[in-house]
Amino acid sequence: MPAQIPADSVGLVIPQTAAFPGDLQLECGRSLPGYTLVYETYGVLNKDRSNAILLCHALSGDHHAAGYHQLEDRKPGWWEHLLGPGKAMDTKQFFFVCANFIGSCKGSTGPASINPETGSPWGLDFPMVTVRDWVKTQADLADYLDIAQWAAVIGGSLGGMQVMQWSMDYPERLRNAVVIAAAPKLTAQNIAFNEVCRQAIMTDPDFHNGRYYAHDTKPRRGLSLARMIGHITYLSDDAMRSKFGRETRGGKAFSFGFDVDFEVESYLRYQGSSFVERFDANSYLYITKALDYFDPASAYGGNLAEAFTPIQAAYLVISFSSDWRFSPERSREIVQALYTCNRDVSYAEIESTHGHDSFLMPIPQYVAVLRTYLQRVAEEIGL
């Protein structure tokens, strides 16, 4: 937390909770006996409830998109650079909502929550949840907040997949869809990385088949490895080169041993071990599976344009040149499918050396594109 909250921050934010007691039917065929969403809002909902924008978070993200929970917070929300009064996502114009999705571990119902049938944490008995399920719960939240139509739904990475699903499942409930650094489905390589992460977690002896809560432990080694692998895929080769190169830690000579020699090793070890403190390993398993399963075209013989037929929203698609997790090529597949079914789509490919992580960063061209687009949205709905 800075000495004083910057004027362009939303400032202190209090997470809210919405409980949905009814059975939630899930895509996997099972149901969840009620669930809770934790969410945050920024800005003010206008009188005709037309200025609401839903934000969808990514794998390790949460509902805390901007601002601070306490003055002591070391860091603000994950989209602080882009979201706040006068920023590209302007809280003086729009009312933003961001909810932690189910299956995660930041307050919404997930595998670490209590299974009402057993009185113990769900663990791997938690039903599999999918991008479609998340969108369904977000529609429940929209009803709860009495928002008939979002001015826009915006998300990066896995968040972008939720945006696409929104526009297919509830076409009339969003005016605009902003899909950033996403893909219409994972490649075999993407799935392969996810699988290695899951194997790292599940083969950790402290995993206890997902019941580690009862053993007063957690699969720290496995989750840490998963995060290290993730970080390699979030950064581009170039970003790693410019950030670490082959620098040795503290400029020291080679150890000729197995301690840290290079800065990049030190960085990864830190990222791995700090993630373990703030994320639940079971959630990591569930969310990576949701990523693997996402493939809206599959029900249409692989034809994405057909899957997109219901879409009414105007689209903004953004990709980043150095993103090799979800490369610009993958975004162009989305754009192409939207063209094919004659939808309104704008596309921006942003030059960036930051890899997949670019979607979290205040890259000027990216910020400008988002600002301009949302300005047009504001004008269209008469804000």
Next chain:
Amino acid sequence: MPAQIPADSVGLVIPQTAAFPGDLQLECGRSLPGYTLVYETYGVLNKDRSNAILLCHALSGDHHAAGYHQLEDRKPGWWEHLLGPGKAMDTKQFFFVCANFIGSCKGSTGPASINPETGSPWGLDFPMVTVRDWVKTQADLADYLDIAQWAAVIGGSLGGMQVMQWSMDYPERLRNAVVIAAAPKLTAQNIAFNEVCRQAIMTDPDFHNGRYYAHDTKPRRGLSLARMIGHITYLSDDAMRSKFGRETRGGKAFSFGFDVDFEVESYLRYQGSSFVERFDANSYLYITKALDYFDPASAYGGNLAEAFTPIQAAYLVISFSSDWRFSPERSREIVQALYTCNRDVSYAEIESTHGHDSFLMPIPQYVAVLRTYLQRVAEEIGL
């Protein structure tokens, strides 16, 4: 093993052993109190001992480059496609030598060998070995075989790094250097992948700080994860797409659980678990460190051309379009440095979808380039 050994195979091969009892001074400052190399040879050394070619193997490779050890062998040596009578590397013309490098686990001295001082396996007390050390031991082997000069030294990946080191350290002892799918040093991303692999092994509770031999166990989980990560980097995204796509195993519907859904998951798990049966985890640690440390330009302020100044050998450099572990760009750095110091260098960038693994495959253009080059070598030395 096929029903009958193909006519273009070198056939049955018997590995040989050479013991070097003297102290081996290593780059790390320590020494090894004698060492053993296991090696194989293919073809016949000619009278003036001018037709010998040294082959250098990669991370998980060994001395068994071609042929079969027994009629029951399921697979021949790792370069069977390229090495044999009438093949690109023609055993009717040349005498090939391939030695397992020290630190590995296929018969040459390594961390699983007995430390004569303690009577127990070395484990992590084994001294760190480097590419330069390997080349030194291979020069000892050349002396032992009474080969004053190699007609060529050839290697792919880490093997290519040994080739470069040979041409710098013993310029007069090789006429040609063939460097395939290699790089003049690892990038931060390469090091990062290696580090995650090492962490997977070293945090496995069965690792016992490298003394797992005494515990009658091994870090199976960690080594398996390391191999899975490795395989992702050996294959290109395209290769994975064409090999597995998003196919589910047996064409089944999603499990909505954590068993194998996709073919690529099944492939990786198999690759991981089978590797554990044939490779020593400590060797994996040592060899990845040797990879990380390799950087001949570092002693010259990063100027590779200066590091290359001693080189006398003619070079053939080969890269593969879809190799993202050591991309064509990295090979071009080698070529550029050789140009800068006015050395004889040919360069071929081969179109391939097989990623880094291409160097092991009989890709026609690759085979043709290698065959043509070695034909010229044969002519030059009057074979």
